[in-house]
Amino acid sequence: MSNVLNDRPRVGKETRARVLDVVAHLGYEINLTARHLRAGRTDTVAFVVPGFQTYFDEIADRLAAAFGAQGRHLVVESTGARPENELAALSSVRLSMYDGVILSVAGLTLTEIEGVRTTAPLVLLGEVEVPERFDHVMLANAEGAALATARMLATGSRRIAIAGGDPGGPHDGAGMAAIRRAGWVRAHEGAGLTADPALVAPGAGVGPEVGREAVRHLERSGVDYDGVFAVTDSTAVGVLAGLAEAGRRVPQDVQVVGFDNLDLAEFTVPGLTSVDPGRDAVAHHAARLLQRRIDGATPEPEHVVVPVRLVERGTTRAS
Amino acid sequence: MSNVLNDRPRVGKETRARVLDVVAHLGYEINLTARHLRAGRTDTVAFVVPGFQTYFDEIADRLAAAFGAQGRHLVVESTGARPENELAALSSVRLSMYDGVILSVAGLTLTEIEGVRTTAPLVLLGEVEVPERFDHVMLANAEGAALATARMLATGSRRIAIAGGDPGGPHDGAGMAAIRRAGWVRAHEGAGLTADPALVAPGAGVGPEVGREAVRHLERSGVDYDGVFAVTDSTAVGVLAGLAEAGRRVPQDVQVVGFDNLDLAEFTVPGLTSVDPGRDAVAHHAARLLQRRIDGATPEPEHVVVPVRLVERGTTRAS
DNA sequence: GTGAAAGCGCTAACAT
DNA sequence: ATGTTAGCGCTTTCAC
DSSP states (O other), X not given: OHHHHTTOSSOOHHHHHHHHHHHHHHTOOOOHHHHXXXXXXXXXXXXXXXXXXXXXXXXXXXXXXXXXXXXXXXXEEEOTTOHHHHHHHHSHHHHTTSXXXXXXXXXXXXXXXXXXXXXXXXXXXXXXXXXXXXXXXXXXXXXHHHHHHHHHHHTXXXXXXXXXXXXXXXXXXXXXXXXHHHHHHHHHHHTTOOOOGGGBOOOSSSSHHHHHHHHHHHHHHTOOOSEXXXXXXXXXXXXXXXXXXXXXXXXTTOEEEEEXXXXXXXXXXXXXXXXXXXXXXXHHHHHHHHHHHXXXXXXXXXXXXXXXXXXXXXXXXXX | OHHHHTTOSSOOHHXXXXXXXXXXXXXXXXXXXXXXXXXXXXXXXXXXXXXXXXXXXXXXXXXXXHHHTTTOXXXXXXXXXXXXXXXXXXXXXXXTTSSEEEEEOSSOOHHHHHTOOOOSOEEEESSXXXXXXXXXXXXXXXXXXXXXXXXXXXXXXXXXXXXXXXXXXXTTTTSHHHHHHHHHHXXXXXXXXXXXXXXXXXXXXXXXXXXXXXXXXHHHHTOOOSEEEESSHHHHHHHHHHHHHXXXXXXXXXXXXXXXXXXXXXXXXXXXXXXXXXXXXXXXXHHHHHHHHHTTOOOOOOEEEEOOEEEOOTTSOOO
């Protein structure tokens, strides 16, 4: 029977017809679970993200296309940003459901990842340090942040605040926000200036609430500022809302730059200048690295840093 | 061995220790695929969406929470809005990977869905007509659209355009946009007015591009308008961008209302008045309906219409 | 060209 | 209390 269903060559025409007839009659439905066990593959790859968010949506679309082209399915799972779930996703138990996993790391520390024993095809994504032995794709975070900051310095901003990422919080130090903050500092140094710690706005997370809260904080504190670097575009959207609320004109009074260049950035008012992380490249490398593991190769682990570029729109002044 | 691993009761302490030792030593990792075959379950539920988008993200979060509470995993798959993929997701072949599936229908017609023979636990979601025999959760679309339109009429708008959803396009007629457009018409009638067909902006899709294009079209055509109902919030974001581009003030010159009440609606400038679909209710019903199918009941199919309400923000004038 | 059977790795039932 | 085994449904090999 399976010969017929899988279109094997050496089956008589009549037999094939007969089998197909019976199959249709009985309402037979193949059981994928059994096939997976037998085949040792599930033809499914998982993209595990900290949360269902626009940034990951845009990457997931590209991954789905890449894997779909080879007849593999992509599924997206969320860890809810809980480290224990990230670890669970790393355990081979969970991995054995999939031919491979691309895990976007958010909450785990280097030490926690170190402890993971896993031989299954796995690629790590995300703006944190990971052990040498894993394949890893990350962005040029510090460079991007520096690019953003330098752009505002070049067009006259001298007091550039930074919003998002819970500075000083429990997850700070090694995370994405910290690296981008380092780029913000570096750009100041590059211009012979010093970044003012008073311009680091508090607030945990990277959503719009954080951005709006950051601006409210700046306003309350009475500190002088004429630029805001938001660690993500999502944060930037909140920053724009906060600035409107405070009556600050963008970009005349305050320039704003985000990071991620979400599709949305083209539609804020004014359009959001943003650091483009080259999502195509991120997805491409993640898919490529996973593919070679799935193919059974055990190559040297690769650590890809995807370059970024600045996309200029209306939240920065013309140079 | 399995007794030990699964914490069965009647195992001697010493035996347990010995087994665990060996297990650790050999680096044994359980094979979930085999377990799934044996158990006849995968403890995994799929949420199949037309695309990875904010609206579905916000529902997926809630579904993940609901199923996670019962020890089940949620995975999200995208059909890329291709009808053939939606059908594939409906086929029992694909269903057999999961304990159940929640499918958000976008591109399929009633007839196409009619043809589906499936006994697996399945719940349909989405703003289209579906066969009686399926469980289905949808929004009070026409009511919501009428609510939105009536709100703008009540505060002085007399020429309310509608943006998004490809009116007159191939998928028009039965889809979400058509139902919402019906609500827009109905609200006019309820006020003793007539909706002007010239105010139906062309353009396929529900993303921001469509909203901006819609406004550009209105401006080009020179038609008079003082309000825009966007069929989704995502479209509304584009509408706001378009209006800014055209130099129209919101809400003084043009009022705007969206549909979905995305988290983002609170952060546009000005804040977006929007129809809230009660996402909690949508997720709750979808999870509940799927659960009872998984539990093996074969109850009467249920067709839930989730009520909506209007959330007023800055894109509409005070009443 | 066709049919039968072994075995993927697991676990629940059963025999010891 | 412990060890053994049958069988989930598939596919591939092997015997006919």
